[in-house]
Amino acid sequence: MQSTEIQAKIAHAxxxxxxxxxxxxxxxxxxxxTAAHATNFIRNIIDADLAENAYATRRWSGKPGTAAxxxxxxxxxxxxxxxxxxxxxxxxxxxxxxxxxxxFGLARDYGGxxxxxxxxxxxxxxxxxxxxxxxxxxxxxxxxxALDNPAAPIYFASDYFDWMYRFAKHLIEHGxxxxxxxxxxxMRVNRGTLTEAGKDSPYRNRSVAENLELFRAxxxxxxxxxxxxxRAKIDMASGNINLRDPALYRxxxxxxxxxxxxxxxxxxxxxxxxxxxxxxxxTHSICTLEFEDQRPWYDWLLAKLAEVGELLRPxxxxxxMSRLNLTYIVLSKRYLKQLVDENHVAGWDDPRMPTIVGxxxxxxxxxxxxxxxxxxxxxxxxxxxxxxxxxxxxxxxxNDKCLRRVAVLNPLKLEITNYDALSEEICMAPNHxxxxxxxxxxxxxxxxxxxxxxxxxxxxxxxxxxxFPGNMVRxxxxxxxxxxxxxKDAAGNVTKVLxxxxxxxxxxxxxxxxxxxxxxxxxxxxxxxxxxxxRLFDRLFKVPHPGRGADSQNGSFLDDLNPHSKQTITxxxxxxxxxxxxxxxxxxxxxxxxxxxxxxxxxxxxxxxxAVTLKDSWSPPK
Ligand code: ATP
Ligand code: MG
Numbered sequence: 001m002q003s004t005e006i007q008a009k010i011a012h013a014x015x016x017x018x019x020x021x022x023x024x025x026x027x028x029x030x031x032x033x034t035a036a037h038a039t040n041f042i043r044n045i046i047d048a049d050l051a052e053n054a055y056a057t058r059r060w061s062g063k064p065g066t067a068a069x070x071x072x073x074x075x076x077x078x079x080x081x082x083x084x085x086x087x088x089x090x091x092x093x094x095x096x097x098x099x100x101x102x103x104f105g106l107a108r109d110y111g112g113x114x115x116x117x118x119x120x121x122x123x124x125x126x127x128x129x130x131x132x133x134x135x136x137x138x139x140x141x142x143x144x145x146a147l148d149n150p151a152a153p154i155y156f157a158s159d160y161f162d163w164m165y166r167f168a169k170h171l172i173e174h175g176x177x178x179x180x181x182x183x184x185x186x187m188r189v190n191r192g193t194l195t196e197a198g199k200d201s202p203y204r205n206r207s208v209a210e211n212l213e214l215f216r217a218x219x220x221x222x223x224x225x226x227x228x229x230x231r232a233k234i235d236m237a238s239g240n241i242n243l244r245d246p247a248l249y250r251x252x253x254x255x256x257x258x259x260x261x262x263x264x265x266x267x268x269x270x271x272x273x274x275x276x277x278x279x280x281x282x283t284h285s286i287c288t289l290e291f292e293d294q295r296p297w298y299d300w301l302l303a304k305l306a307e308v309g310e311l312l313r314p315x316x317x318x319x320x321m322s323r324l325n326l327t328y329i330v331l332s333k334r335y336l337k338q339l340v341d342e343n344h345v346a347g348w349d350d351p352r353m354p355t356i357v358g359x360x361x362x363x364x365x366x367x368x369x370x371x372x373x374x375x376x377x378x379x380x381x382x383x384x385x386x387x388x389x390x391x392x393x394x395x396x397x398x399n400d401k402c403l404r405r406v407a408v409l410n411p412l413k414l415e416i417t418n419y420d421a422l423s424e425e426i427c428m429a430p431n432h433x434x435x436x437x438x439x440x441x442x443x444x445x446x447x448x449x450x451x452x453x454x455x456x457x458x459x460x461x462x463x464x465x466x467x468f469p470g471n472m473v474r475x476x477x478x479x480x481x482x483x484x485x486x487x488k489d490a491a492g493n494v495t496k497v498l499x500x501x502x503x504x505x506x507x508x509x510x511x512x513x514x515x516x517x518x519x520x521x522x523x524x525x526x527x528x529x530x531x532x533x534x535r536l537f538d539r540l541f542k543v544p545h546p547g548r549g550a551d552s553q554n555g556s557f558l559d560d561l562n563p564h565s566k567q568t569i570t571x572x573x574x575x576x577x578x579x580x581x582x583x584x585x586x587x588x589x590x591x592x593x594x595x596x597x598x599x600x601x602x603x604x605x606x607x608x609x610x611a612v613t614l615k616d617s618w619s620p621p622k
Contacts, residue, residue, distance in 0.1 A: 038374075038377060040377055040378045040379070041321075041378070041379070041380065042102070042106070042284070042286065042319055042321065042378055043106070045284070045317075045319060046080060046106065046110060046284060049080075049283070049284075049317075050079060050080075050110065054314055055076075055079070055080065055283045055314055056075070057075070057314070058070075058075070058076040058281055058283070058312070058314065059071060059072075059073040059074065059075060059076060059312065060073055060074070060075070060076035060077070060078070060281055061073035062150065064155060064159075064160065064279040064280045064281070065279060066163055066279065066310045066311065067309055067310055067311055067312045068310075070281070070312055071312060076281055078107075078111070078112045078113040078281075079110050079111040079112050080106065080107065080110045080111075080112035080113075080283045080284055081107070081112055081113050081114070081115065081280065081281050081282045081283050081284075082103040082104075082106050082107050082112065082113075082114045082115070082282065082283070082284055082285075082286065083103060083114060083115040083116075083117050083276075083277065083280060083282050083285065084096075084099055084100050084103045084104070084114065084115070084116055084117070084138065084143075085117045085118075085119045085157075085273070085276070086116075086118065086119065086134050087118075087119045087120070087122065087125075087126070088118050088119075088120055088126045088127065088128075088130040088131045088134060088257075089122070089125035089126050089127075089130060089333065090130060090333035090336060090337055090348070091130065091133045091134070091137065091336070091348040091349075091355045091356065091357050091358075092133075092134055092137045092138070092355060092356045092357075093331050093333070093336060093354050093355050093356070094324065094326055094329070094331060094354045094355075094356075094359070094369075094390070095323060095324045095325075095326075095331040096137075096356070097141060097324075097356060097369045097372075097373065098323075098324040098373055098376070098378075099286070100138055100141055100143060101141065101142075101369065101370055101373035102286065102321075102373065102378060103286060104142065104143050104152070105373070106284070107152075112283075113150070113151055113152065113153070114143070114152060115152075115153055115154075115155055115280055115282070116134075116135070116138055116143065116145040116152070116153070116154045116155070117154075117155045117156070117157060117276060117280065118131060118134070118154070118155070118156045118157060118158075119157050119269070119272070119273065119276070120156055120157055120158045120256075120257065120258065121157050121158065121266055121267050121268075121269065121272045122266065122269075123252060123254040123255060123256040123257070123259075123263075123266060124252070124254055126256075126257050127257060128257055131257075133348070133357060135154065136357070137355075137356035137357060137360075140356060140360055140366055141356065141366050141369055141370075142366055142370065155276075155280060156258060157272055157276045158256060158258050158259050159258075160272075160275065160276060160279055161259065161262075161263060161267070163275070163279060163310075164267050164271070164272060164275055165219065165265075166310075167275060167305055167310055168215065168230060168248055168249060168267075168271075169212065169215070170304075170305070170308045170310065171232065171248070171304060172208060172211045172212055172215060172230075173208055173212070174304070174308065175208065175233065176232060176233055176234075176304055177211070177230055177231060177232050177233055177248060178201075178203065178204055178205075178206050178211050178230070178231060178233050179203065179206060179210075179211050179214040179215055179218070179228050179229070179230055179231075180201045180203050180204070180228065180229055180230075180231045180245075181203050181227065181228050182201050182202070182203065183226075184226060187201070187229075190236070191236075191241065191244055192236070192237075192241070192244065194241070197236065197237035198236035198237065198241075198244045198245075199236060200236050201231075201236075201245070204233065204245075214228060215230055215249075215265075218230070218249070218251050218264065218265050219263070219264060219265050220264065221253060221264035223251055224251070225250075225251045225252060225253060226251065227251065228251065229247050229248075229249060229250050229251070230247070230248045230249040230265075231245040231246065231247050231248060232245055232246050232248055232271075232300075232301070233245060234246070234300065240293055240296055240297075241293075242270070242293050242294050242296070242297045243296060243297055243300070246268070246270055246271070246297060247268045247270075247271075248267065248268055248271040249265045249266065249267055249268065249271070250265065250266060250268065251264060251265055252264065252265070252266045254266070270294060270297060271301065273298075274297075274298045274301050274302050274316070274318075275301070275302075275305070277316040277318075278302050278305070278311045278315055278316055279311075281316075282316040283314075283316060283317065284316070284317055284319055285298075285316045285317065285318045285319065286318075286319050286320075286321060287318060287319075287320055287321075288320060288321065288322070288323040289320045289321065289322055289323065289380065289382065290323075291318065291320055292320045294318075295318050295320070298318045299315075299318075302315040302316070303315070320380070321378045321379065321380060322378070322379055322380055322381055322382045322383065323382070324376070324385065325382070325383065325384045325385065326354070326384070326385050326386075326387055326390060327384055327385070327386050327387050327544035327545065328387040328539045328540070328541050328543070328544055328546075329354040329387065329539075329540060329541060329546070330354070330541070330546050330547070330557055331354060335557060336348070336353065336354070336355065338558075339353070340353075342558075344558065344561060345540070349361050349599070351363075351535070351537055351597075351609050351611075352537055352539075352540040352565050352566060353540070354540075360598070361595075361597060361598055361599060361609065362537065362595070362609055362611050363585055363593055363594060363595030363609050363610070363611030363612075364394050364611055364612075365394060365397050365398060365401065365585070367397045367401070368390075368393045368394035368396075368397040368398070369393075371393040371396060371397055372389070372390050372393040372394075375389065375393060376389070384544075384545075386544075387539065388616045388618065391612050391616060392616065394593075394611065394612055395593070395612060395614070398585065398587065398593045398611070398612075399587070400434070401585075402432075402585050402586050402587045402593055403431045403432055403438060403586055403587070404429070404430065404431060404432060404433070404586065404587050404588075404589055405573070405574055405576065405577055405586045405587070405588055405589070406429070406443070406476075406522050406523075406524055406573075406574045406588065406589055407524075407534070407571050407572065407573045407574070407577075407588040407589075407591060407594070407608075408450040408451065408452055408522070408523070408524050408529070408571060408572045408573075409452065409534065409536075409569060409571045409588075409591060410452055410453040410454060410569075410571075411450040411451070411452070411453070411571070411572050412450070412451055412452065412453040412455075412456060412494070412496075412497060413448060413449070413450065413495065413496040413497070413526065414448075414449040414450070414451045414467075414481075414496070414497045414498075414499060414523065415447060415448055415449075415496055415497070415498050415499070416447050416448075416449065416481065416499055416500065416501045417484065417498055417499070417500055418500045418501060419446070419447040419501055420447065421447050423446070423447070424444050424445060424446040424525065424527075424528075425444070425445050426442045426443070426444060426445070427442070427443045427444075427445050427477045427478045427506070427507065428440040428441070428442065428443070428477065428507075428508060429441055429442075429443050429476075429477040441576055442576075443477055443478075443524075443525075443574060444525045444528040444575065445475075445478050445479075445525055446525040446526070446527055446528070448525070448526040448527065449475070449523045449524060449525055449526055450523065450524045450525075450526050450529055450572045451467070451497070451521055451522070451523050452521070452522070455467055455473075455519075455521040456468065456483075456494065456497050458486060458494060465518035465519040466519040466521055467483050467497060467499070467519065467521065468483060469483050469484070469485060469486070470482075470483060471483055471519070472515065472517045472519075473517050473518075473519035473520065473521055474505075474507075474517050474519070474520045474521075475501075475521060475522075475523045476507075476520050476521065476522050476523070476589070477507050478501075478506065478507060478523065479501040479502055479503065479505050479506055479507075480501070480502045480505040480515045480517055481499040481500065481501045481502070482499060482500050482502070483497060483498070483499045484498045484499055484500055485497075485498045486498060502515060522589050522590060524572050524573075524574055526572075528574075528575050529572040529573060529574060529575065530572070530573055530575065530577075530578050531570050531571070531572055531573075532570070532571060532572075532573050532577070532605075532606060532607065532608060533568060533569075533570060533607045533608070534568070534569050534570070534571040534594070534607075534608040534609075534610065535566060535567070535568050535569075535597075535607070535608065535609050535610065536566075536567045536568075536569065536610050537565060537566055537567075537609065537610055537611075538562055538564055538565045538566070538567075538618075539562055539565060539618065540561065540562060540565050541557070541560045541561060541562055542560055542561070542562040542620055543560045543620070546560040546561075547559075547560065571608075573608075577606065578604065578606070579603070579604065580596045580601075580606045581596065581603060582596050582597065582598045582599075582601040582602075582603075582606070583595060583596060583598040584596050584606075585611070587614075590614065591610070591613070591614070592610050592611070592612055592613040592614050593610070593611045593612055593614075594608045594609065594610050594611065595608065595609050595611060596608060597609050
């Protein structure tokens with residue numbers, strides 16, 4: 001890509017969630033900037049819906065509610081409403097970023113609103129820690145979600161439990177739901193298979209009065225878990241298994257993170273989710289492809305609830321897209337939790353984890369996620385994206401945004417034998433070669449320097465243009481030097497390189513170009529540099545499809561963990577980096593992009609993480 005194109009993309013990406021101010025102050029739509037996007041099938045659906053005013057009559061009281069709450073409210077100023085509905089049972093991963101950026105991006109582009117909705121209907125696995133972590137991650141990615149922000153509100157599905165309960169009673173009263181008392185095993189057997197119809201439950205014809213009484217007793221905690229469930233009454237012979245009397249409520253005597261012990265029954269995801277969408281006035285409910293077969297159920301349920309007067313039309317529309325699959329990582333909360341629980345990583349925010357909190361610690365940038373989301377687009381066909389695509393997006397953004405600094409990761413002493421031992425002088429290095437407006441910084445130069453061990457060879461292989469005895473190279477931003485010899489220890493290892501400098505060749509000076517050399521290496525003045533802990537990360541897994549790799553005998557993804565995914569070294573860094581604040585991100589020239597770890601750095605003593613190298617040089621570890 002041309003750098004101007006990248007800059008334009010980045011500028012666009014970083015404006016991704018500017019809240020729709022107009023929406024909040026008056027009812028005009030936000031500026032239309034859809035032209036900046038490649039179109040996709042979801043945008044086509046929305047365009048068509050808006051063209052025929054399909055959602056223009058929706059009313060919005062300012063918060064979620066049933067027909068009773070909404071029908072006398074003003075027209076909804078949001079042209080569309082989308083939502084990102086995480087279950088708070090873990091931290092968000094890279095897959096979620098696709099959904100977040102899509103849903104918030106659509107809301108932005110169409111003068112709409114995107115809701116962050118916690119799908120907290122399952123009391124057992126959910127925790128406040130995850131709620132807080134998810135809000136932080138969504139905001140880091142660019143969302144403005146906040147409890148009091150009508151342009152990007154936060155809602156909790158558990159706040160709708162009373163409505164969901166009432167809706168279930170309507171279904172019972174209209175003969176559309178019943179309490180089933182078969183055992184789980186009987187229900188499984190009677191559900192049938194893809195090729196065989198299911199069998200009606202012997203409890204399917206209970207009277208409305210009996211169903212209502214049982215359901216109330218379930219709610220009040222008078223029945224044991226597993227003794228009854230509430231099911232929709234549709235068709236046990238349906239070709240779509242999702243329509244074979246799906247479960248609506250189960251008994252759980254559990255504590256809920258927001259509701260305490262108020263409830264003894266909890267709605268099933270399939271029942272709760274469409275209702276959540278409808279109560280929130282969602283227009284386009286985007287989910288992943290595996291929910292395609294659920295769509296008839298989604299529509300059936302909402303139509304029933306509209307018929308009984310609980311919901312207003314138009315009803316939300318479910319749209320399925322392919323999920324993000326990325327190589328060299330796992331994107332399933334269950335696996336990520338296992339990595340954390342079994343201490344294969346140092347927590348959800350370990351910089352190697354494909355979580356948003358991990359990415360942030362690693363040094364990846366939200367703008368890189370935005371660029372990635374734009375590049376991969378959305379479609380209906382399942383595919384794998386190579387990790388290098390993600391890394392390239394991060395590089396493109398960081399290359400533009402990060403100031404340059406110097407670090408020597410594998411130090412070797414270099415002595416300039418014709419430089420006075422008591423002298424020192426200042427060399428000037430640009431902060432960013434493509435952005436001269438960022439100015440220059442001072443790099444002290446003195447007789448004893450650190451260079452990279454890899455930049456010296458006693459016997460150079462063919463094509464080696466860096467330092468070897470007799471050869472000349474430029475010390476970047478400083479002088480041309482000529483290697484005159486080495487010092488060795490008893491074992492014959494090179495402990496120091498000796499060289500002479502050519503004073504007239506100082507970079508930026510009149511004689512800078514008088515001597516032409518092929519090699520150009522970085523350096524640090526030994527007495528000015530400081531030592532810092534630096535972590536070099538590699539991919540967490542050594543195969544593209546963990547769990548299906550060569551080493552996974554029993555098919556466990558754990559067999560494919562890369563044993564060399566983290567290396568901790570002590571490196572020398574240029575003086576200006578000592579006072580860096582946590583989370584500052586730089587390009588260390590020739591080495592990649594590094595961030596001052598936001599958790600373990602203290603001011604005056606940063607600890608560094610390498611997010612990614614400068615170029616894609618990945619090869620499988622041995
Ligand atoms: P996991 O499969 O890791 O457990 P999940 O789907 O259970 O994830 P939720 O909290 O239910 O996690 O997901 C919230 C939203 O994120 C859902 O709308 C879901 O469609 C979306 N999502 C989850 N994983 C991906 C993915 N890999 N690509 C795109 N969207 C995803
Ligand atoms: Mg899920």
